[in-house]
Amino acid sequence: MIKFLSRTCAGLLLLLVASSAFSHQQKTAISTVLFNPRTDNIEVMHRFNLHDAEHAVRHIFGKNADIIDSLKTQQQFSQYVSQRFTMAREDGQLILLKSAGFEIDGKFFWVYQETHQPEKLNNLVISHDALRDLWPSQINTINVEGKGDLQTLTFEDSIELLKVEFDHH
Template identity: 45%
Template sequence: MRFVLIIVCLLVAAPSMAHQLKSSITTVLFNKRTHNVELMHRFYLHDTEHAVGTLFNGKIDIISNKVDQQRFAKYVESHIALQTLSGEPLPLSFVGAQVDGKFFWVYQEAPIPQGIEGIKMSNGALRDLWPAQVNMVNIEGKGKIRTLNFAQDDTWLEARFEQN
Protein backbone atom coordinates (compact mmCIF):
# COMPACT_ATOMS: atom_id res chain seq x y z
CA MET A 1 0.00 0.00 0.00
CA ARG A 2 2.82 2.40 0.85
CA PHE A 3 4.35 1.75 -2.61
CA VAL A 4 1.06 2.63 -4.34
CA LEU A 5 0.82 5.86 -2.34
CA ILE A 6 4.36 6.84 -3.37
CA ILE A 7 3.55 6.17 -7.04
CA VAL A 8 0.35 8.25 -6.85
CA CYS A 9 2.24 11.14 -5.22
CA LEU A 10 4.89 11.06 -7.94
CA LEU A 11 2.27 11.03 -10.70
CA VAL A 12 0.46 13.99 -9.18
CA ALA A 13 3.69 15.96 -8.75
CA ALA A 14 5.13 15.18 -12.20
CA PRO A 15 3.33 17.96 -14.12
CA SER A 16 4.58 20.59 -11.67
CA MET A 17 8.16 19.38 -12.17
CA ALA A 18 7.93 19.56 -15.96
CA HIS A 19 10.05 22.24 -17.63
CA GLN A 20 8.01 25.27 -18.64
CA LEU A 21 8.45 26.32 -22.26
CA LYS A 22 9.52 29.96 -22.48
CA SER A 23 8.13 31.65 -25.57
CA SER A 24 6.81 34.88 -27.02
CA ILE A 25 4.88 35.75 -30.15
CA THR A 26 5.41 38.88 -32.23
CA THR A 27 3.22 40.04 -35.08
CA VAL A 28 4.89 42.28 -37.66
CA LEU A 29 2.06 43.88 -39.65
CA PHE A 30 2.64 45.88 -42.81
CA ASN A 31 -0.37 48.18 -42.46
CA LYS A 32 -1.29 49.67 -45.85
CA ARG A 33 -3.77 52.06 -44.24
CA THR A 34 -1.25 53.73 -41.89
CA HIS A 35 1.82 53.09 -44.09
CA ASN A 36 3.60 51.74 -41.00
CA VAL A 37 5.21 48.47 -40.02
CA GLU A 38 3.51 47.69 -36.70
CA LEU A 39 5.14 45.30 -34.22
CA MET A 40 3.08 43.71 -31.46
CA HIS A 41 5.12 41.64 -28.99
CA ARG A 42 3.16 39.31 -26.69
CA PHE A 43 4.78 37.80 -23.59
CA TYR A 44 3.22 35.59 -20.96
CA LEU A 45 2.78 37.72 -17.85
CA HIS A 46 4.25 34.93 -15.71
CA ASP A 47 7.48 34.98 -17.77
CA THR A 48 7.52 38.77 -17.71
CA GLU A 49 7.28 38.86 -13.92
CA HIS A 50 10.18 36.42 -13.56
CA ALA A 51 12.26 38.33 -16.11
CA VAL A 52 11.67 41.71 -14.49
CA GLY A 53 12.65 40.33 -11.09
CA THR A 54 15.90 39.02 -12.55
CA LEU A 55 16.66 42.04 -14.75
CA PHE A 56 15.93 44.80 -12.26
CA ASN A 57 16.76 43.17 -8.89
CA GLY A 58 14.22 44.00 -6.26
CA LYS A 59 10.52 44.18 -5.61
CA ILE A 60 8.85 44.70 -8.96
CA ASP A 61 5.15 45.03 -9.82
CA ILE A 62 4.74 44.59 -13.57
CA ILE A 63 0.96 44.22 -13.25
CA SER A 64 0.08 47.65 -11.85
CA ASN A 65 3.27 49.73 -11.72
CA LYS A 66 3.59 51.77 -14.93
CA VAL A 67 7.27 52.53 -14.25
CA ASP A 68 8.08 48.81 -14.09
CA GLN A 69 6.06 48.23 -17.26
CA GLN A 70 8.04 50.95 -19.04
CA ARG A 71 11.34 49.46 -17.82
CA PHE A 72 10.44 46.07 -19.27
CA ALA A 73 9.19 47.67 -22.51
CA LYS A 74 12.54 49.48 -22.88
CA TYR A 75 14.33 46.17 -22.31
CA VAL A 76 12.26 44.60 -25.11
CA GLU A 77 12.94 47.57 -27.40
CA SER A 78 16.68 47.13 -26.88
CA HIS A 79 16.48 43.50 -28.04
CA ILE A 80 14.45 44.02 -31.25
CA ALA A 81 15.73 45.33 -34.58
CA LEU A 82 14.49 45.44 -38.19
CA GLN A 83 16.44 45.99 -41.41
CA THR A 84 15.73 45.91 -45.10
CA LEU A 85 17.25 42.98 -47.00
CA SER A 86 20.14 45.28 -47.97
CA GLY A 87 20.88 45.92 -44.28
CA GLU A 88 19.37 49.42 -43.96
CA PRO A 89 18.03 49.79 -40.38
CA LEU A 90 14.34 50.51 -39.88
CA PRO A 91 14.24 52.74 -36.77
CA LEU A 92 11.44 51.55 -34.50
CA SER A 93 9.40 53.97 -32.40
CA PHE A 94 7.84 52.94 -29.11
CA VAL A 95 4.03 53.09 -29.24
CA GLY A 96 3.05 51.64 -25.87
CA ALA A 97 2.81 48.69 -23.52
CA GLN A 98 0.01 47.10 -21.54
CA VAL A 99 -1.08 44.19 -19.39
CA ASP A 100 -3.99 42.32 -20.98
CA GLY A 101 -5.19 39.27 -19.07
CA LYS A 102 -2.34 36.78 -18.82
CA PHE A 103 -0.21 38.66 -21.36
CA PHE A 104 2.09 41.67 -21.43
CA TRP A 105 2.18 43.52 -24.76
CA VAL A 106 4.80 45.88 -26.18
CA TYR A 107 4.02 47.91 -29.33
CA GLN A 108 6.43 49.50 -31.83
CA GLU A 109 6.20 50.93 -35.34
CA ALA A 110 8.23 52.31 -38.24
CA PRO A 111 7.36 53.82 -41.62
CA ILE A 112 7.23 51.26 -44.44
CA PRO A 113 10.15 51.90 -46.82
CA GLN A 114 9.31 52.29 -50.51
CA GLY A 115 9.81 49.15 -52.57
CA ILE A 116 10.59 46.87 -49.62
CA GLU A 117 11.08 43.28 -50.79
CA GLY A 118 11.62 41.67 -47.39
CA ILE A 119 13.03 42.22 -43.93
CA LYS A 120 15.79 41.03 -41.67
CA MET A 121 14.88 40.86 -38.01
CA SER A 122 16.63 40.30 -34.72
CA ASN A 123 14.53 39.27 -31.71
CA GLY A 124 16.61 38.48 -28.65
CA ALA A 125 14.05 39.39 -25.99
CA LEU A 126 14.46 37.17 -22.91
CA ARG A 127 16.98 34.95 -24.70
CA ASP A 128 19.82 36.46 -22.67
CA LEU A 129 18.02 35.25 -19.53
CA TRP A 130 16.76 31.91 -20.79
CA PRO A 131 18.74 30.27 -23.61
CA ALA A 132 15.78 27.95 -24.31
CA GLN A 133 13.48 30.96 -24.97
CA VAL A 134 11.77 30.74 -28.38
CA ASN A 135 10.53 33.94 -30.03
CA MET A 136 8.11 33.31 -32.89
CA VAL A 137 7.45 36.16 -35.34
CA ASN A 138 4.53 36.20 -37.80
CA ILE A 139 4.88 38.67 -40.66
CA GLU A 140 1.58 39.79 -42.19
CA GLY A 141 0.36 42.24 -44.83
CA LYS A 142 2.88 41.41 -47.58
CA GLY A 143 1.50 38.34 -49.34
CA LYS A 144 1.26 35.07 -47.49
CA ILE A 145 2.10 35.04 -43.78
CA ARG A 146 5.75 34.33 -43.08
CA THR A 147 6.99 32.91 -39.77
CA LEU A 148 10.42 33.33 -38.21
CA ASN A 149 11.42 31.23 -35.18
CA PHE A 150 14.26 32.58 -33.07
CA ALA A 151 15.77 29.74 -31.06
CA GLN A 152 19.17 28.59 -29.87
CA ASP A 153 21.84 30.78 -31.54
CA ASP A 154 19.62 32.62 -34.05
CA THR A 155 20.41 36.33 -34.11
CA TRP A 156 19.15 37.60 -37.50
CA LEU A 157 16.54 35.89 -39.67
CA GLU A 158 15.00 37.14 -42.90
CA ALA A 159 11.72 36.94 -44.77
CA ARG A 160 11.32 37.71 -48.46
CA PHE A 161 8.01 38.96 -49.80
CA GLU A 162 6.18 37.81 -52.91
CA GLN A 163 6.48 40.20 -55.82
CA ASN A 164 3.14 41.58 -57.10
Protein backbone atom coordinates in the same frame (compact mmCIF):
# COMPACT_ATOMS: atom_id res chain seq x y z
CA MET B 1 -4.89 -4.12 -8.66
CA ILE B 2 -3.22 -2.07 -5.91
CA LYS B 3 0.02 -1.98 -7.92
CA PHE B 4 -1.90 -0.73 -10.95
CA LEU B 5 -3.62 1.99 -8.90
CA SER B 6 -0.40 3.14 -7.27
CA ARG B 7 1.34 3.29 -10.68
CA THR B 8 -1.59 5.19 -12.17
CA CYS B 9 -1.60 7.64 -9.25
CA ALA B 10 2.16 8.08 -9.52
CA GLY B 11 1.82 8.72 -13.27
CA LEU B 12 -0.93 11.28 -12.72
CA LEU B 13 1.11 12.98 -10.01
CA LEU B 14 4.07 13.24 -12.39
CA LEU B 15 1.83 14.76 -15.05
CA LEU B 16 0.46 17.28 -12.56
CA VAL B 17 3.93 18.27 -11.38
CA ALA B 18 5.19 18.58 -14.97
CA SER B 19 2.21 20.64 -16.13
CA SER B 20 2.42 22.82 -13.02
CA ALA B 21 6.09 23.52 -13.67
CA PHE B 22 5.31 24.25 -17.31
CA SER B 23 2.51 26.65 -16.45
CA HIS B 24 4.89 28.88 -14.53
CA GLN B 25 7.63 29.95 -16.91
CA GLN B 26 6.84 29.34 -20.56
CA LYS B 27 10.01 30.99 -21.89
CA THR B 28 8.23 31.76 -25.16
CA ALA B 29 7.06 34.99 -26.73
CA ILE B 30 5.03 35.62 -29.84
CA SER B 31 5.32 38.74 -31.96
CA THR B 32 3.42 39.91 -35.00
CA VAL B 33 4.88 42.18 -37.66
CA LEU B 34 1.82 43.48 -39.48
CA PHE B 35 1.95 45.43 -42.73
CA ASN B 36 -1.26 47.40 -42.26
CA PRO B 37 -2.68 48.46 -45.65
CA ARG B 38 -5.09 50.98 -44.06
CA THR B 39 -2.38 53.02 -42.35
CA ASP B 40 0.64 52.14 -44.55
CA ASN B 41 2.44 51.38 -41.28
CA ILE B 42 4.33 48.38 -40.05
CA GLU B 43 2.84 47.54 -36.66
CA VAL B 44 4.77 45.29 -34.30
CA MET B 45 3.06 43.58 -31.36
CA HIS B 46 5.11 41.54 -28.88
CA ARG B 47 3.23 39.25 -26.48
CA PHE B 48 5.03 37.93 -23.40
CA ASN B 49 3.61 35.69 -20.72
CA LEU B 50 3.13 37.95 -17.73
CA HIS B 51 4.65 35.35 -15.42
CA ASP B 52 7.84 35.26 -17.54
CA ALA B 53 7.95 39.06 -17.56
CA GLU B 54 7.59 39.12 -13.75
CA HIS B 55 10.62 36.85 -13.34
CA ALA B 56 12.59 38.70 -16.00
CA VAL B 57 12.18 42.20 -14.56
CA ARG B 58 13.43 41.06 -11.15
CA HIS B 59 16.57 39.66 -12.81
CA ILE B 60 17.10 42.66 -15.07
CA PHE B 61 16.00 45.63 -12.93
CA GLY B 62 16.34 44.27 -9.40
CA LYS B 63 14.30 42.31 -6.88
CA ASN B 64 11.92 45.22 -6.23
CA ALA B 65 10.85 45.51 -9.88
CA ASP B 66 7.09 44.97 -10.20
CA ILE B 67 5.67 44.69 -13.70
CA ILE B 68 2.10 44.39 -12.46
CA ASP B 69 1.84 47.47 -10.21
CA SER B 70 4.71 49.73 -11.31
CA LEU B 71 4.35 51.89 -14.40
CA LYS B 72 8.10 52.55 -14.22
CA THR B 73 8.88 48.80 -14.42
CA GLN B 74 6.41 48.40 -17.30
CA GLN B 75 8.14 51.23 -19.19
CA GLN B 76 11.57 49.74 -18.46
CA PHE B 77 10.49 46.32 -19.75
CA SER B 78 8.93 47.88 -22.85
CA GLN B 79 12.23 49.71 -23.56
CA TYR B 80 14.19 46.52 -22.89
CA VAL B 81 12.10 44.62 -25.48
CA SER B 82 12.32 47.48 -28.01
CA GLN B 83 16.11 47.58 -27.71
CA ARG B 84 16.35 43.85 -28.43
CA PHE B 85 14.12 43.78 -31.50
CA THR B 86 15.42 45.13 -34.79
CA MET B 87 14.33 45.09 -38.41
CA ALA B 88 16.57 46.02 -41.31
CA ARG B 89 16.87 45.75 -45.05
CA GLU B 90 19.20 43.09 -46.37
CA ASP B 91 21.87 45.76 -46.94
CA GLY B 92 21.85 46.49 -43.19
CA GLN B 93 19.84 49.73 -43.33
CA LEU B 94 17.84 49.76 -40.09
CA ILE B 95 14.10 50.32 -40.15
CA LEU B 96 13.60 52.46 -37.06
CA LEU B 97 10.59 51.69 -34.91
CA LYS B 98 8.95 54.01 -32.42
CA SER B 99 7.16 52.91 -29.28
CA ALA B 100 3.39 52.72 -29.60
CA GLY B 101 2.78 51.73 -25.98
CA PHE B 102 2.41 48.67 -23.78
CA GLU B 103 -0.27 47.03 -21.67
CA ILE B 104 -1.15 44.14 -19.44
CA ASP B 105 -4.01 42.09 -20.87
CA GLY B 106 -4.94 39.08 -18.75
CA LYS B 107 -1.95 36.74 -18.54
CA PHE B 108 0.06 38.69 -21.10
CA PHE B 109 2.28 41.77 -21.28
CA TRP B 110 2.14 43.46 -24.67
CA VAL B 111 4.72 45.82 -26.19
CA TYR B 112 3.75 47.78 -29.31
CA GLN B 113 5.98 49.44 -31.91
CA GLU B 114 5.35 50.97 -35.32
CA THR B 115 6.88 52.77 -38.27
CA HIS B 116 5.85 53.98 -41.72
CA GLN B 117 6.23 51.32 -44.41
CA PRO B 118 9.38 51.94 -46.47
CA GLU B 119 9.08 52.01 -50.27
CA LYS B 120 10.17 48.95 -52.26
CA LEU B 121 10.73 46.61 -49.34
CA ASN B 122 11.66 43.21 -50.78
CA ASN B 123 12.80 41.60 -47.55
CA LEU B 124 13.34 42.09 -43.85
CA VAL B 125 16.21 40.89 -41.69
CA ILE B 126 14.98 40.59 -38.11
CA SER B 127 16.63 40.09 -34.75
CA HIS B 128 14.60 39.35 -31.60
CA ASP B 129 16.76 38.74 -28.52
CA ALA B 130 14.37 39.79 -25.74
CA LEU B 131 14.84 37.47 -22.74
CA ARG B 132 17.29 35.32 -24.70
CA ASP B 133 20.15 37.08 -22.91
CA LEU B 134 18.54 35.98 -19.65
CA TRP B 135 17.37 32.49 -20.60
CA PRO B 136 19.14 30.67 -23.46
CA SER B 137 16.07 28.38 -23.74
CA GLN B 138 13.80 31.38 -24.54
CA ILE B 139 12.02 30.95 -27.89
CA ASN B 140 10.76 34.06 -29.69
CA THR B 141 8.39 33.45 -32.59
CA ILE B 142 7.45 36.15 -35.10
CA ASN B 143 4.57 36.05 -37.56
CA VAL B 144 4.95 38.42 -40.50
CA GLU B 145 1.53 39.28 -41.96
CA GLY B 146 0.00 41.54 -44.59
CA LYS B 147 2.68 41.35 -47.26
CA GLY B 148 2.06 38.14 -49.18
CA ASP B 149 1.71 34.83 -47.40
CA LEU B 150 2.04 34.58 -43.63
CA GLN B 151 5.68 33.88 -42.75
CA THR B 152 6.86 32.62 -39.38
CA LEU B 153 10.33 33.08 -37.91
CA THR B 154 11.53 31.24 -34.81
CA PHE B 155 14.45 32.49 -32.75
CA GLU B 156 15.84 29.65 -30.67
CA ASP B 157 19.19 28.15 -29.73
CA SER B 158 21.94 30.31 -31.29
CA ILE B 159 19.83 31.90 -34.06
CA GLU B 160 20.34 35.67 -34.02
CA LEU B 161 19.13 36.88 -37.43
CA LEU B 162 16.37 35.61 -39.70
CA LYS B 163 15.14 36.92 -43.04
CA VAL B 164 11.77 37.04 -44.79
CA GLU B 165 11.39 37.64 -48.52
CA PHE B 166 8.38 39.33 -50.09
CA ASP B 167 6.83 38.72 -53.49
CA HIS B 168 7.42 41.42 -56.10
CA HIS B 169 3.83 42.16 -57.11
